[in-house]
Amino acid sequence: MKRGIGMICLAWMSWVGPARADAQLDEVKLANGEWSPYLSVNLPHWGYASDIVTEAFRLAGARVTYRFYPWARAEAMVRNGDIAGSVVWSTTPERQQFALFSDPVVSDEEVVFHLATRRMKADKVEDFYGLTMATPNGSRLGVWQQAIESGRIHNYMTKDLETGMHQLLIGRIDFFPLIRAVGMAELRQHFPPKQQAAITASPRVFSKIDYRLMISRKYPGAEALLARFNQGLAKLRASGEYRQMEKDFQSGRYDAPNGPP
DSSP: OSSSEEEEEEEEEEEOOSSSGGSSSSEEEEEEEOBBTTTTTTTTTGHHHHHHHHHHHHHHHTEEEEEOOOHHHHHHHHTSSSSSSEEEEEOHHHHTEEEEEEEEEEEEEEEEEEETTSSOSSSSSSTTTEEEEEEEEEEOOOGGHHHTTTSSEEEESSHHHHHHHHHHHTTOOSSSEHHHHHHHHHHHHSSHHHHHHHHEEEEEOOOEEEEEEEEEETSSTTHHHHHHHHHHHHHHHHHHHHHHHHHHTTTTGGGGGGGGO
16 A cells, blocks of 8 residues: 555554654544454554544644544543544434534445345345344444334344344344444454355345544544545545545455555
C-alpha cells in the first residue's frame, strides 16, 4: 500500500506520515476499536475507515493519534469529553446529545449471518420472531430494537464478533446481524475454511448505514474541528488517492495483518 504504517506503543497508536512538514500539524486524539476491515490495531493503517480519517485530517492540517479501547469505553470517553472523538459511529438520538457527527466516512449494508445448513426465511424482521440473535457489546440494535425490547426476539450480548460467530456455529444463537464487509472479514481472518463455509449471509439487506467521525461536544472547538475534518474529507474524496484506497479495500488489501505494505 502507498503510505508507511505506524508504530505500536502500548495500548495506543500514533499515525506516522512522511517526514516533510507533517511534524508541524496539529494533533487530534481519537478513540478507536476493533471492527475489521474498517478499524483494527492489527491492520494496515489501522483499517480502511481509520485510513480515510487519517488522510482527511492530514489534508485539513492535523495529525491523528489513535488510542484503542473497547467500544463501550470509547463511547463513554466521548460522552464525558475525555477525548476529542472516536471513529467510526452511526448516529443515534442518544449520541447526538453528547457528540457532533461528520459527513459519512464509510457506508455499508447490514445483513443476517446464519448457518448455511439452516433454511431460513429472512425477508423482514418479523420472520425472526421467537429466535435468538447476538449483538456485540456497544453496538446499536437498529432495526431489531423494537422486537428485542418487546421480547419477540431474544438478544445475546457478546463481547466481540469472534465470540458471536462461535455462538452461531455451536447453535447457541440462530442469527447474527452484521455489516456485510465486517462479517465476511471476521470469517476470513479468524475461522478455517470449513467453518467459513458453514456460515452464510442472507442476500436481504436490512439497513444501509453511514458511519461517521464522532466529536465530543465537550471538546474545545468541537464545531471548528468538525468543519476542518469535513473539508479535508471532501478534498480526499475528490482525489486520485481516495480512488486508490477504494481499490485497495475492494481487493482485500486492508484485510492483511499489519506488516510491510
